Amino acid sequence: MLKCVQEVVHSLEPVLVKNTQYIHILERLLEPERAIIFRVPWVDDRGETHVNRGFRVQFSQALGPCRGGLRFHPLMTLSIAKFLGFEQALKNALSPYKLGGAGGGSDFDPKGKSEAEIMRFCQSFMDELHKYLGPDQDLPAEDLGVGPREMGYLFGQYKRLTGHFQGSFTGPKIFWSGYSLRTEATGYGLVFFARLILAEMNKELKGLRCIVSGAGKLAMHVLEKLLSCGAIPITISDSKGYLLDEDGFDYVKISLLRDIKVQQRSLRDYVKSNPRAKYFEDAKPWSEQCDIAFPCASQNEIDQPDAIALVNSGCRLLIEGSNMPCTSQAIDILRKSKVLVAPAKAASAGGVAVGELELSNECNLMQWSAEDFEAKLQDMMKQTYERSLKTASEYGYLKDNPEALVHGGNICAFLNLAHAMIDQGCV
Incomplete structure (x- = not known):
């Protein structure tokens, strides 16, 4: 909790300097x-x-x-x-x-x-x-x-x-x-967010090597959407180690992985059907050569040595799936090395779209098609991305600043909450 608060307060420094009344709002919000x-x-x-x-x-x-x-x-x-x-x-x-x-x-x-x-x-x-x-x-x-x-x-x-x-x-x-697409929404949203960032760089996901941690619903749906976008996902992990498939996972392999997890078997069993793959005991995937990393396991899963390994592996973009997956020391290493970090607050907000749909009467009366839902999800991720960058720019963070998305997202979220709390009085 303390680390999370420190990051937000750091982002809010220019806001609090401009308007000191927000200090009291922040105290209430915490x-x-x-x-x-x-x-x-x-x-x-x-x-x-x-x-x-x-x-x-x-x-x-x-x-x-x-x-x-x-x-x-x-x-x-x-x-x-x-x-x-x-x-x-x-x-x-x-x-x-x-x-x-x-x-x-x-x-x-x-x-x-x-x-x-x-x-x-x-x-x-x-x-x-x-x-x-x-x-x-x-x-x-x-x-x-x-x-x-x-x-x-x-x-x-x-x-x-x-x-x-x-x-x-x-x-x-x-x-x-x-x-019905609740579990897909967060994972798909992560990949859509990565595409938005790459588009700003005039790049696309197709052909990029991606390492993914975790082996739960989130990680599996990230693999699935990466594959549909033409990327090459090569790893997943659990608490015992990580699985590497240099050829990349395909839909048949993802189905096998799901079966293994449902049956509560070890990821090591995957190698029996795919002998070219490797399972590394008591290790993390961050040293594998990659273009993009998707940490989707737990908070603080990437520490300082992991961040150094990521930089050396060629990673230039990290999309946070789990909440605060990087330690403070890891974040410092990544930023100094110009690795762009997309914060979970923005990148993993796909599930929020489902919450909004569920609250609307319309959602209870009709079944959305997968295509309709993906279009709505992509629009929601685009709005989140653009408002983060817009707010960052308003407070002096340039688009090419690796911290722009983090600070812009924190400031935008805080201001939305602060305005509502001011309007509603001291309640």
């Missing part, structure tokens, strides 16, 4: 509207009782009802929930839509649990959280450890407790759980 902590008791298949902690931080509703993910991971804490909520509030404020930001989850680990155990945990989790949810207050989305299965169980209990189909949760499959 304190979440509410932070909810609760216990989640559940019973495993052996009849033994366990207790986990649940968190939901509704950081800001100044612009509208909250949207933000739920994360189930053993390292989840209140501090991480605050960080996720703050980042989401700024991400949503930077988008063209009127949404607030929230984050949360639990220190429950779904790995190794049976379907019945996960269902019982999700039901217990929702027993408490449902009091703070609703279409005009807060509706959760997927994050690490929370996918279609978990969202289904969560929504089922929410519906059971509230008694009606109130609002929608953001997940795939059927109408109650949100738009």
